[in-house]
Amino acid sequence: MTHIQRLMLQSARGLSLIVALSVVACQAGPTAMTPGASAASSTPPALSAIAETVDIGGQSLYIECRGSGVPTILFLHGYDGDRTHGYHLFDRYADRHMVCVYDRANMGLSDPAEGVQTGADIVEDLKRLLEAAEVPGPYLLVANSAGGVLAEIYAGDQPDAVVGMVLVDASLHSDADVDRYFADKGELDLEQLKTDFATGPEPILWTIHDEARAAVEHIPDIPITYLRALQDSDLPPEAQGIWEAGLDELLARSSNGRVVDVDGPHALPPPPVHEAIDQMLELLGDP
8 A cells, every 4th residue: 555545544443552652853863752641531521612513605614622722722634534533632632722623525514515625725614614613823733644734735824823733644745746756657547546536535636735835835933743653654765755855844844843753553542642732832832
């Protein structure tokens, strides 16, 4: 299975494992990181401030938010996923931050989109949703899998609204470069892949990666943490180098950019995600 095919899969299964963490700091060498606390909280989460389908202008998207306090933690689910993959964030953070999860068009409880969506379409939907639901910024983006490409586009489009990004084994703009690499070697039918993107359960244009590439240069200097799952890393060295060039390009936008290697699968369990968010909130001055 190629890298992009793996990233298009968003597992909904619960996973329980012991996570070993090693940190590779961007441009600064290794940094120590302590294993995270338990993913579950014994205290029930706060009552939902928002749990509704919101009209964004001829189309409705479903959003749930709990808690209060900024930055608002905003979860972006993976391809063919939904908001429930971010529910673990409620128990952990809703006692001191607003935490929001939502279903993109065509997914979960949201309406279908009219036709195949571009990255700009999806970001515009999100902007309208946050405005209509009166979700305050600034936002700390937590993006799973293919949600990473959308995080790049959103942060580039709304640089004043985003204060940090935690990317969970996420797809990036350089996925397209890997696709082209395999296509040039005759190991991937690129036109078929584009068709698969456009006709899948969440129809999007493959050129979303090019939109993300253009957006990266507009991302402000904000903390960026990339959680890299080691168990499903299956690219040959040359292709891996091509993909990592894109990661380096993204992290170069940040004076606090880093990679955290996690000994886990693509669908990482909550503890390493929580630890990355905890450290970013501390960096942002969270009490």
